Amino acid sequence: MAIEASGPPVIDRVRAIVAEYRSERGALLPILHAIQAEFGCVDHEIVPLLAAELNISRADVHGVVSFYSDFRSEPGGRTDVRLCRAEACQAVGAEQLVAHAEQALGVKLGQTTADRSITLNQVFCLGNCALGPAAQVNGRVYGRVDPSRLDTVLATETAAS
Numbered sequence: 001m002a003i004e005a006s007g008p009p010v011i012d013r014v015r016a017i018v019a020e021y022r023s024e025r026g027a028l029l030p031i032l033h034a035i036q037a038e039f040g041c042v043d044h045e046i047v048p049l050l051a052a053e054l055n056i057s058r059a060d061v062h063g064v065v066s067f068y069s070d071f072r073s074e075p076g077g078r079t080d081v082r083l084c085r086a087e088a089c090q091a092v093g094a095e096q097l098v099a100h101a102e103q104a105l106g107v108k109l110g111q112t113t114a115d116r117s118i119t120l121n122q123v124f125c126l127g128n129c130a131l132g133p134a135a136q137v138n139g140r141v142y143g144r145v146d147p148s149r150l151d152t153v154l155a156t157e158t159a160a161s
């Protein structure tokens with residue numbers, strides 16, 4: 001369990017966040033973003049509370065959380081790494097880059113390193129197709145990322161985070 005969703009402070013905060021956005025159309029998305037910003041993830045244990053507060057089904061909440069890759073059910077690492085695996089990047093070595101990253105970090109896509117320094121994820125197009133393979137690290141997009149460039153970017157980004 002990533003956070004203690006049953007404790008009063010978490011419940012109170014979730015209710016306060018819901019109250020802040022409840023009147024907006026499509027309130028669930030901004031609520032989920034706010035929860036992730038505050039707690040680092042959208043813990044599974046928060047789903048029933050959100051469903052009850054918004055008078056929607058747990059399945060509806062869970063469906064939105066799992067549809068959008070931005071939402072995590074566990075806190076991510078301090079450095080967020082997303083490697084593009086869409087077609088244009090695949091044509092210029094994205095899969096080799098993914099294999100290198102998994103091997104170098106000792107994790108699979110979707111996982112966080114044991115020291116919680118890096119979360120490795122995939123993404124499907126960063127809008128940087130002409131400069132593939134593309135990667136996004138802590139929100140910054142990098143192009144022509146071969147394994148050695150990825151190592152260099154990660155060394156710089158992890159030192160800064």
Ligand code: FES
Nearest residue numbers: 084089126128129
């Ligand atoms: S296909 Fe990789 S950035 Fe578009």
